[in-house]
Amino acid sequence: MTGPAAETATRRRAAIWYDVVMNDSSPAGDPPRRPHPVIRIRPKHSRRVRTGHPWIYSNELEASPELQALEPGSVVTVVDSGGERIGTATFNPGYLIAARMLSRDADAVIDAAWLAGRLERARALRDRMLDTPYYRLVHGEADGLPGLVVDRYGGICVAQLNSAGMERLDAALGEALFGTLPIEGVVIRRDGSGRRFEGLDSAPPVSLGKIDTPVRIVENGCGFLADPLEGQKTGWFFDHRENRARAAALSANCSVLDLYCYLGGFSMQAAAGGAASVLGVDRSASALDLARRTATENGLADRCRFLRGEVFEALEEFVAEGRTFDVVIADPPAFVKVRKDLKPGLRGYRKLVRLAAAATAPGGILCVASCSFHVDAPMLGEQIRRGLADARRSARILHLGGAAPDHPVHPHLAESAYLKCLFLQLD
Numbered sequence: 324m325t326g327p328a329a330e331t332a333t334r335r336r337a338a339i340w341y342d343v344v345m346n347d348s349s350p351a352g353d354p355p356r357r358p359h360p361v362i363r364i365r366p367k368h369s370r371r372v373r374t375g376h377p378w379i380y381s382n383e384l385e386a387s388p389e390l391q392a393l394e395p396g397s398v399v400t401v402v403d404s405g406g407e408r409i410g411t412a413t414f415n416p417g418y419l420i421a422a423r424m425l426s427r428d429a430d431a432v433i434d435a436a437w438l439a440g441r442l443e444r445a446r447a448l449r450d451r452m453l454d455t456p457y458y459r460l461v462h463g464e465a466d467g468l469p470g471l472v473v474d475r476y477g478g479i480c481v482a483q484l485n486s487a488g489m490e491r492l493d494a495a496l497g498e499a500l501f502g503t504l505p506i507e508g509v510v511i512r513r514d515g516s517g518r519r520f521e522g523l524d525s526a527p528p529v530s531l532g533k534i535d536t537p538v539r540i541v542e543n544g545c546g547f548l549a550d551p552l553e554g555q556k557t558g559w560f561f562d563h564r565e566n567r568a569r570a571a572a573l574s575a576n577c578s579v580l581d582l583y584c585y586l587g588g589f590s591m592q593a594a595a596g597g598a599a600s601v602l603g604v605d606r607s608a609s610a611l612d613l614a615r616r617t618a619t620e621n622g623l624a625d626r627c628r629f630l631r632g633e634v635f636e637a638l639e640e641f642v643a644e645g646r647t648f649d650v651v652i653a654d655p656p657a658f659v660k661v662r663k664d665l666k667p668g669l670r671g672y673r674k675l676v677r678l679a680a681a682a683t684a685p686g687g688i689l690c691v692a693s694c695s696f697h698v699d700a701p702m703l704g705e706q707i708r709r710g711l712a713d714a715r716r717s718a719r720i721l722h723l724g725g726a727a728p729d730h731p732v733h734p735h736l737a738e739s740a741y742l743k744c745l746f747l748q749l750d
Contacts, residue, residue: 359400360393362414362422366404372424373409376735377464379422391416395522396487398425398433413469413488415521423469423488438492438499441467446504449475449729457540458729459561460504465731465739470521473500474557476538476549481510481557485517497531508532510551516660528552537613542588543568545595546621548613549586555610555656562726563588563654566692566744569722570652571596573688573746577649580604580641580682582634582675587614587627589652589690594623598650603629604637638678647684652692654744659695668695669706676710680718680749689718689747696741703743711749722746 364372368383379401384390393399393414401409401422408429412422425433445466449458460480461473470486480500484490493511500509513526530552537548542564551558567589575597581590584603591614594601605611611629618627630637634655641647653675659668676691683689693703700723711718726742733739 359398359411360389360414361402362390362399362412363402364404364409369403369409372401373403374735377424377469377733378420378736379412379424381417381419381421384421390414394491396489396491398488400429402429413486413491415487418521420520423464423486425467425469425488433492433495435495435498435502438468438495439503442473442499442503445473448731452728455541457542457561459727460729462730463733463739464736465733470517471496472515472557474559474561475504475506476540476551476559478505478507479510479534479538479551480504480506480508481512481551483512483515483557484523485515485521487521487523490521490523501532506532508534510534510557512551512557515556543571543592545592546617547586547588547591548617548620550609550613553609555585559586560588562694562730562742563692563744564727564729566690566724567592569724569746570650570688570690571598574598574650577687578602578684579650580648580652582638582651582653582679583655584614584629585610587617587629589654590614590627590629591617591621591623593650593652594618594626595621598626601627602648603627604632604634605629606631606633635674635678638675638682642678642681647682648687649684650688650690651679651683652690653679654690654692657695658693659697662697665697668698669702672698672703672706673710673713676707677713680711680714680716683716683749685750687749688721689749690744691747692742692744694742696738698743699737700743703745707745707747717750718747720745720747 363385364383365385372379393416395415397414399412399414401412410424410427410429411431412424414422445461456475456477458475460475461468461471470489472483474481497509509531511529536552537550540547549558570589571592574593577598579593579598579601581603584590584605587603590601590603608631611631614629618624658671659665724744
């Protein structure tokens with residue numbers, strides 16, 4: 324269901340949700356709003372959350388039958404062992420991250436109006452930094468909305484619900500997005516890998532309002548096509564905006580190899596920046612189809628070519644042929660999604676650097692990125708050093724970048740500083 328009927332249905336669901344589940348303030352004459360259930364922190368375990376950490380772990384809470392009986396995602400009042408009320412959170416019994424702080428106000432009413440306030444604050448920050456309506460609008464805990472990611476594609480917003488609390492707030496979120504932003508459609512996605520840590524199943528996306536796919540976005544002056552319904556994550560990766568601009572500035576008159584190119588973000592901007600030729604490699608046929616369309620629409624099809632295949636296999640062929648490129652960009656998906664995969668994932672980064680370095684011409688530029696938050700910058704740097712040694716190449720680091728500023732970092736959550744991107748010149 325799309326169009327006005329969908330919006331009306333969303334608002335009707337939101338109204339029922341607020342009155343029945345969220346205990347929203349009632350109109351005059353109705354019974355007063357019921358207080359939220361209470362969760363109590365064990366003695367000597369409240370300091371961390373008091374100093375600003377947005378999570379409370381299950382072993383930090385006093386257990387009780389009432390606690391375990393709460394529905395996943397319930398809004399609760401957080402109380403310390405002495406009875407002092409600390410704030411408002413969502414609660415998910417039975418999981419490591421048991422509570423996610425929403426507000427330091429223990430009396431906060433978590434409804435569409437509250438969500439709209441957080442969304443408006445996030446929007447104002449992005450509008451200060453960017454002059455086009457294409458950006459990450461909400462970056463989870465860093466924007467005070469734990470378990471939620473929202474990307475804006477002009478008149479469409481795509482929301483990923485990654486926690487039980489945000490799952491229960493879906494109707495209120497849709498209401499708040501339509502009420503806060505000049506948009507025509509919202510896509511709700513329930514396929515993030517983090518959902519399984521909350522006991523949540525994946526589900527097909529839900530469209531509210533008007534959604535025409537693929538959507539068109541603009542980044543660094545270059546137009547792109549993205550699929551918010553079937554594409555990876557929300558359809559596009561805004562986090563590399565500044566890294567793509569840097570790569571483009573280094574690509575004039577160069578041959579460029581873009582590994583794991585997806586929709587051609589690095590490829591297209593390198594070509595627009597004056598690259599002599601660009602080859603993008605990815606295994607997704609649908610993503611490469613959109614990349615080719617984007618190249619044609621930008622008048623860059625004569626310099627951009629896209630190859631479907633596995634990156635390691637393609638690199639091994641290039642190395643065997645002695646084929647090199649002036650600029651090589653390696654932006655793989657997360658090799659380490661859970662901590663138990665750390666060792667094999669690090670070996671993967673080392674191998675990638677070895678092969679990518681062998682495919683980089685003398686004096687050329689190698690750009691290596693990692694979006695695995697379990698792999699911090701020193702770990703990645705060590706694998707880059709080892710990979711370069713394996714390839715018998717020396718290098719100098721030109722720049723260490725991260726995610727664009729519309730992906731703010733929560734000072735207590737290293738997980739929110741997940742992206743690392745190194746630019747090196749190889750001898």
